[in-house]
Amino acid sequence: MNLLITGAWQGYEECKEAIIKMGHQIHFLQWEKDDLPLDAAWVEGIIGNGIFLHHPIEKFVNLRYIQITSAGYDRVPMDYVKEHNITIHNARGVYSIPMAEFAMTGVLNLYKQTRFFQKNQENHLFEKNRILMELSGKNVCIAGCGSVGTECAKRFKAFGCQIMGLDLFPREDTWYDKMLGMEECDKVLPEADILILTMPLTKENHHFMNQERLSMMKKGAILVNIARGGIVDTAALITALENHLGGAVLDVFEEEPLTADSPLWDMEHVIVTPHNSFVGEGNRKRLNEVIVGNVLKA
Numbered sequence: 001m002n003l004l005i006t007g008a009w010q011g012y013e014e015c016k017e018a019i020i021k022m023g024h025q026i027h028f029l030q031w032e033k034d035d036l037p038l039d040a041a042w043v044e045g046i047i048g049n050g051i052f053l054h055h056p057i058e059k060f061v062n063l064r065y066i067q068i069t070s071a072g073y074d075r076v077p078m079d080y081v082k083e084h085n086i087t088i089h090n091a092r093g094v095y096s097i098p099m100a101e102f103a104m105t106g107v108l109n110l111y112k113q114t115r116f117f118q119k120n121q122e123n124h125l126f127e128k129n130r131i132l133m134e135l136s137g138k139n140v141c142i143a144g145c146g147s148v149g150t151e152c153a154k155r156f157k158a159f160g161c162q163i164m165g166l167d168l169f170p171r172e173d174t175w176y177d178k179m180l181g182m183e184e185c186d187k188v189l190p191e192a193d194i195l196i197l198t199m200p201l202t203k204e205n206h207h208f209m210n211q212e213r214l215s216m217m218k219k220g221a222i223l224v225n226i227a228r229g230g231i232v233d234t235a236a237l238i239t240a241l242e243n244h245l246g247g248a249v250l251d252v253f254e255e256e257p258l259t260a261d262s263p264l265w266d267m268e269h270v271i272v273t274p275h276n277s278f279v280g281e282g283n284r285k286r287l288n289e290v291i292v293g294n295v296l297k298a
Contacts (some may be wrong), residue, residue, distance in 0.1 A: 001025070001065060001298060006032045007046035008069045011288040018292055021202060042168055045298065050075045057081075065298055067291055071278075072228065073147065074201050087296045093147045094287045098280030100151035103196055103224050106161075106249030106271050110222060111135060115268065136160035139190035141165075142176075143185065143208075144199030144227060150175055152196050164188055189216040194224065201228035211236035222248035226277045229253040238263055239269060251277040 003019070005012055007030040015088060021028065024045075032051040040055070045065035057063065057077050058082065066088040068076060071092060081088050109115070111133040120127055140156045142149045145167040153163045153175035165179035166188060173179060180188065182205075195217065199205060208230040209223070215217050217223070223245060225232055229252040241248060247269035264270050 002042050002062075003065075003295075004029060004036075004038075004043045004046045004048070004051075006051055008032060008045075008049035009047050009287070011284045011291075012047075015288050015292050017119065018020040019295055022296060024295065030262060035226045041166065045295075047295075052076055056281070060206070067294055069287060069291075072200050073286075074228065087298070091287055094283055094290055095280070095283065096147040096151040096277035099148050099198075099277045100155050101228050101280075102251065102273075102277035103152050103226055103249065103275065106224060107135065107194055107222055109138055109271060110247040110249070110269060136170075138162070138193040138197065139164065139191050140194045141166065141188050142196045142198060144197065145171075145176065145179060146198065148226070149196070149198040152198065156194075161194075164192070186213065189213060190218055192217065193223055194222045196224040197227040197231055199227050199231065201230050202255060206230050207233045209237070211239070214240040216247070217245060219244045222247045222249065224249040226251045232260070234262075234264075241267055245269075247271075251275055 002025045004027050010119065012028070016026065027042070029037055032048055033054045033284055038053060040059040041061050043060045044062050045067070047067040047069075053075055057080050064086055066076065066081065066086055068088070068090050071094070073092050076088065086099060090275070091092070100219045113129050113132055116129050136159060138161045140161045141164045142165045143250070145153070145165040150173070151163065153165065153181070157163050157175055163176045165173070165176040166182050166185055166271065167179060168182055170179040170181050197209070199208070207230070214233075214236050217240070223237070225248070232254070237248065249271045250270050251273045252275055256263065258272065264272055
C-alpha cells in the first residue's frame with residue numbers, strides 16, 4: 001500500500017522500518033497544512049490527524065485506508081468515507097487512561113477543596129475546611145461508554161461509586177452497575193451526582209447538554225467534559241453553574257482557546273484546562289502499537 005504519513009504521528013521514526021518490511025511504500029509530510037510531497041493519486045493510505053482540513057479528501061482518488069491519531073472522527077469527512085467504503089481506524093484506547101485519571105483528579109479536587117488549601121499554603125495560613133466531600137456512595141453517570149468512559153468507570157467504581165452508563169449501544173459490562181441507551185438520558189440525569197461526558201461529537205448530539213438537560217441535574221452535581229466542547233451549550237452551563245450545579249471540570253470548549261473574558265475562568269467551583277486531559281507518558285507507546293497493528297492487518 002502507498003502510505004502518506006504525517007507528523008501527527010510522533011512515533012513514526014520508531015516504527016518506519018517495521019512498516020517498510022511489511023511491503024508498504026511511504027512518503028512523509030511533517031506539517032499537514034503544507035503542500036503534498038507527491039501526486040495525491042499515488043496515495044492509497046493516510047496516517048495522520050487533521051490533513052483533510054487542509055487537503056480535500058476528494059483529491060485522494062485512490063484512498064482506501066485512513067488511520068487517525070486522535071480518538072475523535074470530527075476532523076474527517078465521515079460521510080465521504082462511508083460512501084466510498086474507505087477503511088478507517090482511530091486511536092481507540094490510546095488516550096483513555098490519562099483522560100480517566102484526569103476526570104478522577106478533577107472531581108477529587110472539587111470534592112476535597114484543593115483550591116482552598118492551595119491558596120492557604122501560598123499565604124502560609126493554617127486553617128481547616130469542614131465541607132470536604134466523599135466520592136464513596138455517589139452516583140456517577142458516564143455518557144459514552146467506549147474506552148475512555150470505561151476507564152473512568154473502573155476508577156470511580158474503585159472509589160465506591162454507583163456507575164450508570166449511557167451509550168448508543170448499551171451492553172452488559174462488569175464496570176457498570178447498569179447501562180442504558182442514550183434515549184434514557186433524561187430519566188438518569190436527575191439522579192447523577194457526577195456526569196462525565198466522553199461521547200464523540202456528532203451532528204445529532206451538538207449541545208446534547210442544553211439548558212433543559214442542565215436544569216434537570218440535581219443541586220450540587222458536578223459536570224465533567226473531556227469529550228468535545230460542542231456537546232455542551234456554554235451559555236446554559238454558565239447559568240447552571242451560577243445557580244444549582246456544584247461545579248464543573250472542563251477540558252474542552254465550544255471555542256478554543258477559551259476567550260479571556262469567559263466567566264468560567266473566575267468561577268471558584270470550575271476547573272479549566274486547555275484540552276490537555278489526553279496527555280500521558282504512555283501515549284506514544286500505545287499509539288505506535290495501535291497504528292502498526294492496524295497497518296499489519298490492512
